[in-house]
Amino acid sequence: MKIGLLGFGKTGKAVANVILQNKNFQLQWVLKRSTLLENRNAAEFLGVDSEDSGLIVSSASMTVPDLLDKHPVDIIIDFSSDSGIHTYGHYAAERGIKIISAVSHYKEEELQLLQELAAQTVVFWSPNITLGVNYLLFAAKFLKKIAPDVDIVIVEEHFKEKDGISGTAAKIAEALDVEKSEINSVRAGGIVGKHEVVFGFPYQTVRLTHESISRDAFGNGVLFVAGNLTDKTSGLYNFEDILLPYFSTN
Template identity: 35%
Template sequence: MVNILINGIGGTMGKKVYDALAGREDAKAVCGVDKHYDGCGIYVPIYQDIRDVAEKVDCIIDFSVKAALYEYLPYAVEKGIPCVIATTGYGKEELDAIQEASKKIPIFRTGNLSLGVNVLTKLVKQAAALLGDKADIEIIESHHNKKVDAPSGTALMLLDSVKTARTELTPVYGRQGQVGKRAKNEIGIHSVRGGSIVGKHEVMFILDSEVITLTHEAESKTIFANGSINAAIFLQDKPAGLYSMADII
């Protein structure tokens, strides 16, 4: 049985992880950390400060905000606790801090915990390689109106996939005004926000008179919660290092 601390337990995803853990026999929630929690529907201790945690923890699953990284990551390194980092929107400084910590503890980080999206990244890579510079490529991501970062972590993963085959491409984030003709080395990335869209990602390969679109649509956030629990279990016997979905698939 893997004892899980949920960081950001009061948030949308934190609650999903808590609910998903209730149905598992291989892992359980032992406590959570959150700065602002209304106290409803969660029956494990919730701390404001991770340094007050009293339970034995085998893994931290983080679905919170990027600033929280500097609170739980030093704690995890100090205590030797593996981490699943699902929060998105990190810049170079945070990614460097994660890389550094992964020299001491096992860390699993991905912009998207669903199996389908990770298969999509492989298909996108293949299509980009097959079509080469015959295709203009555009990425469109759509999410609910509460998402705070753009483009999504998944759109950036898809950009990386395209760039493994088309290294010359430079991202253009949305277009506005007199932008001129589309340059050959552009890849457009567009963010749509509204309502309760769980997450939709489309990669368009636009040729002369034909278009191929590869699409993934998440229908429920439960896929991300289950993915994070599977990642926590995967980390249990792993040495220090930085792991991703590619290591699980």
């Protein structure tokens, strides 16, 4: 399965590293805005022994249609910004290329665009694409269903430079009917990402915690999603759509 990757920051590099080491997927190219590292090989740059080309391409030098025609892929993975989907979305959908977006925050305009693209191809979006944190969300929703009146506290911790409330924490809050203003945020050092949901019962406490030890976890999540989208038809999917069949008792 051939993959194109948008974004080559800290997380994008970690995701590329994981893809390059997986024999079931081939990283065809990495698209970034600047010309820095242009025409370099991602595997060589990251020090990974891989046969994949992983060509680093700049959007300043090559248009997206040309890139998709010269270096066709089955899936585009987006770790860029909220505006990234506008640069490639329609071109990918027209070619039937699956889209996996792990962008943390989208405005209403981008969410509407995802819906439009989903009419033509498979589109997946998750603010946090790690398998562990989405399992936490799934389990939290089950517990809330069992005990709807339980007290719930959400705590999210990230690296010092991260702006705003974590998109994952916001998604957890929405799923559990907790006001976003009640989310407790910690910004310190180089914390990759930690989310904790505390359920306060009268005589007991249940804590569900997920902590990303390495950004490679995002790469593992991406490949888990990609593998579970192979048989999907056009539509907009999220992690719940993928995880629900695994919770079947049959």
